[in-house]
Amino acid sequence: MNTRPVWLGKPRPIAIALKALALTLICAVVVFPFLVVISTSIATQQQIDANGGYVIWPTSVSFEAYKEIFNGTQVSRSIVISVGVTAVGTAFSLACTVLAAYGLSRRQSLFQRGLLSFVLFTLLFAPGMIPVYLMVKQLGMLNTYWSLIIPTAVSAFNIVIVRGFIQAIPHELFDAARMDGAGEWRILRSVVLPNSKAVIAVVGLFIAVGYWNNYFGPLLYLNDTEMWPLQLVMRTFVLDNNVTTNAQAIPGYVAPPAQSVQMALVAIATLPILCVYPFLTKHMSKGMLTGAIKG
Amino acid sequence: MAVNQTLPRVNPPPENKLHTQRKMPFLTKLWRDSPLLVMVAPAVLILLLFTYIPLLGSVIAFMDYVPFLGFTGSEWVGWANFSSLFSDTAFWNALWNTAQITLLQIVLFFPVPILLAVLLNTVAMPMAKRFVQSVIYLPHFLSWVIIVALFQQVLGGNGVLNRFLLTHDMSPFEIMSNPDTFKLLLTTQAIWKDAGWGTIIFLAAIAAINPGLYEAATIDGAGAWQRFWHVTLPGMRPIIVLMLILRLGDSLTVGFEQILLQRDAVGPGAAEVLDTFTYFNGVVDGSWGTATAAGLLKGVVSLLLVLAANKLAHRLGEEGVYRR
Numbered sequence: 001m002n003t004r005p006v007w008l009g010k011p012r013p014i015a016i017a018l019k020a021l022a023l024t025l026i027c028a029v030v031v032f033p034f035l036v037v038i039s040t041s042i043a044t045q046q047q048i049d050a051n052g053g054y055v056i057w058p059t060s061v062s063f064e065a066y067k068e069i070f071n072g073t074q075v076s077r078s079i080v081i082s083v084g085v086t087a088v089g090t091a092f093s094l095a096c097t098v099l100a101a102y103g104l105s106r107r108q109s110l111f112q113r114g115l116l117s118f119v120l121f122t123l124l125f126a127p128g129m130i131p132v133y134l135m136v137k138q139l140g141m142l143n144t145y146w147s148l149i150i151p152t153a154v155s156a157f158n159i160v161i162v163r164g165f166i167q168a169i170p171h172e173l174f175d176a177a178r179m180d181g182a183g184e185w186r187i188l189r190s191v192v193l194p195n196s197k198a199v200i201a202v203v204g205l206f207i208a209v210g211y212w213n214n215y216f217g218p219l220l221y222l223n224d225t226e227m228w229p230l231q232l233v234m235r236t237f238v239l240d241n242n243v244t245t246n247a248q249a250i251p252g253y254v255a256p257p258a259q260s261v262q263m264a265l266v267a268i269a270t271l272p273i274l275c276v277y278p279f280l281t282k283h284m285s286k287g288m289l290t291g292a293i294k295g
Numbered sequence: 296m297a298v299n300q301t302l303p304r305v306n307p308p309p310e311n312k313l314h315t316q317r318k319m320p321f322l323t324k325l326w327r328d329s330p331l332l333v334m335v336a337p338a339v340l341i342l343l344l345f346t347y348i349p350l351l352g353s354v355i356a357f358m359d360y361v362p363f364l365g366f367t368g369s370e371w372v373g374w375a376n377f378s379s380l381f382s383d384t385a386f387w388n389a390l391w392n393t394a395q396i397t398l399l400q401i402v403l404f405f406p407v408p409i410l411l412a413v414l415l416n417t418v419a420m421p422m423a424k425r426f427v428q429s430v431i432y433l434p435h436f437l438s439w440v441i442i443v444a445l446f447q448q449v450l451g452g453n454g455v456l457n458r459f460l461l462t463h464d465m466s467p468f469e470i471m472s473n474p475d476t477f478k479l480l481l482t483t484q485a486i487w488k489d490a491g492w493g494t495i496i497f498l499a500a501i502a503a504i505n506p507g508l509y510e511a512a513t514i515d516g517a518g519a520w521q522r523f524w525h526v527t528l529p530g531m532r533p534i535i536v537l538m539l540i541l542r543l544g545d546s547l548t549v550g551f552e553q554i555l556l557q558r559d560a561v562g563p564g565a566a567e568v569l570d571t572f573t574y575f576n577g578v579v580d581g582s583w584g585t586a587t588a589a590g591l592l593k594g595v596v597s598l599l600l601v602l603a604a605n606k607l608a609h610r611l612g613e614e615g616v617y618r619r
Contacts, residue, residue, distance in 0.1 A: 005506065005509075005510070019414065019417065019418070022414065023414070023418070023423070023427050026411075026427070026431060027426075027427060027430045027431070029487070030430050030431055030433065030434060030487070030491070031430065032449070033445035033446075033448060033449050034445075036445075036448050036449060036455060037444075037445065037448065040448070051458065052453060052458045052461075053453035053454070053458065054448055054453070054454065054455055054458070056455065095337075096337045096338045096341065097338070099334040099335070099337060099338065100334065100335050100337070100338035100339070102331075102334055103331040103332065103333075103334035103335035104331075104335060106331065109328040109331050110324050110325055110327075110328040110331075110332065111328075111332065112331075115335055115339065118339065118342070119338065119339070119342065122342055122346045122347075124598070125346075125350060125594065125598070126346075126594065127345075127346055127347075127349035127350045127352070127353070127594075128349070128353055128573070128587055128590025128591060128593075128594060129570070129573055129574060129577070129578075129590055130355070130573065130577040130578070130583060130586050130587045130590055131348075131349035131350070131352035131353055131355070131587065131590075132345055132349045133577070133578060134349075134352060134355075134362070134583070135344060135345060135348060135349050135352065136345075137362075139344070150341060150345070151341075151345040152345075153341055154337075154338045154341040154342055154345075156342075159338065183330060184330035184331055184334070185330055188334070209436050212438070213436075213437070213438035213439075214438075215438055215439060215440055215552050215556075216551065216552050216555065219555075220574075220578060231438055231440050234440050234441070234444070235440050235556065238440070238444045238447070239440065239443060239444060239447065239556060262444075263448070266441055266444050266445070269438065269440070269441055270437060270441060273433075273436045273437060274433075277429075277433060277436065280436070281428075281429050281432065
């Protein structure tokens with residue numbers, strides 16, 4: 001298929017070749033590190049030793065490193081924690097966002113202007129790190145998972161996006177529902193939610209990616225290493241090169257190569273992103289960014 | 296569009312007016328809208344607790360804050376925290392590093408998504424274009440821990456590049472822990488992560504350019520280069536200026552997590568920036584007042600920078616973030 005306009009004429013073969021080469025190189029630069037990660041994570045000790053720390057193409061395959069990760073070490077616990085925080089956080093944050101977006105969507109409602117300005121104002125100023133930390137401390141949320149979930153749950157940006165979609169729902173639907181005697185909560189459930197599924201899905205995925213990738217939150221708020229989510233454990237294992245395996249706990253057990261465990265961890269941390277990515281790209285260009293550019 | 300203009304103008308139906316014209320008593324309106332207010336409440340409460348009150352809490356920049364005594368018990372010290380900040384060489388070092396990184400990123404990072412968008416836009420096969428887009432957007436969604444790990448695996452001491460150099464009798468490069476090139480490394484990582492994602496807004500800007508302009512330019516004998524220079528670039532200019540202003544407003548914010556993760560490898564001399572300075576002074580060392588002063592200073596200067604950049608854009612005849 002080709003979308004070249006007629007007036008443009010045919011490009012020279014050399015131009016096409018150069019362009020294809022450039023794009024291939026760009027894609028290779030993005031993909032290559034992932035290849036190294038996956039290959040190293042499934043390689044054996046001999047091959048890693050022979051190559052000096054990494055493998056680009058594995059000659060033999062072993063999934064020992066993945067077994068090790070899911071075998072009751074600190075890593076398994078941190079994966080469970082990360083999944084839990086992401087799930088609860090996304091549900092909570094999405095609920096706050098959608099409720100606020102609908103609550104602020106009707107122009108004539110009471111205090112609507114004031115409350116909307118209250119929300120929008122937060123786009124201009126970000127409070128400093130220290131006062132927020134002291135607030136979390138004051139509320140007794142230090143060393144609890146709530147400290148990872150609540151402070152970042154509401155973003156004015158997300159509310160604005162969802163609100164825009166709700167306002168684009170044809171207003172006859174609201175009138176009809178009201179005529180049938182539906183209250184606001186019923187309208188939210190029967191009119192707003194079914195008609196804004198796409199935007200809720202995309203905003204929800206962005207929120208989830210944010211919770212999953214959060215590294216500084218737990219570093220700041222959690223002192224107990226037992227409570228650490230995946231990103232922090234990954235830092236200890238991979239960047240600080242401090243790998244703890246079951247070999248310390250079980251005598252006679254031969255642990256998989258440390259490099260494989262490290263790279264398996266990176267692969268596991270990337271996996272959820274890769275799973276939701278197709279949905280993100282599908283909806284991304286649709287409304288979100290065309291809205292951004294219309295201003 | 297064209298169809299609408301030829302139709303006779305009809306007054307819009309007065310449906311919305313009905314509601315506003317009828318004055319409703321306050322209590323009736325409160326009763327009617329109370330469910331909406333309940334819906335907004337959680338978000339408002341969270342913003343109040345974690346944005347507004349902390350903004351007011353910045354007053355501890357003017358206090359000798361002692362956590363045990365709290366806001367009410369701690370002593371007011373006026374500008375003392377600021378003067379001790381200004382006499383601290385570590386603060387000036389952090390500010391200087393921040394400025395250097397911002398400058399590097401504006402020069403080296405900022406043009407990349409623009410050029411990439413122009414290149415992508417010339418790809419005539421929709422399949423190929425979509426494939427490349429999916430690949431280059433992906434790194435944006437990865438955490439900094441993963442990105443740094445990937446870079447270590449490829450460019451680190453035992454990484455792919457250095458092993459290749461060693462096995463081919465060349466001397467290895469110290470990349471990941473070299474303070475001299477650390478800022479370039481940061482910029483490279485930022486480009487790898489976000490240049491692809493950054494193309495979205497520029498691609499949208501290019502798509503909004505009227506194709507008739509290209510057609511007219513081609514008929515007038517403009518080559519590819521001239522079309523780029525006289526049609527594409529002017530068409531993208533408002534967005535480029537907008538993004539540049541937003542970037543300038545963020546001058547003092549440079550990849551906090553990214554730097555925090557790699558600070559130990561190169562030491563604070565090369566890696567300390569304003570945010571890490573605030574973190575280590577406040578949370579780690581407990582100098583709450585000084586750290587908050589640094590944070591507050593950063594916030595105020597950022598706001599001034601946006602306003603100044605916007606003013607400059609207006610001077611140059613651009614629209615900027617808001618209209619005059």
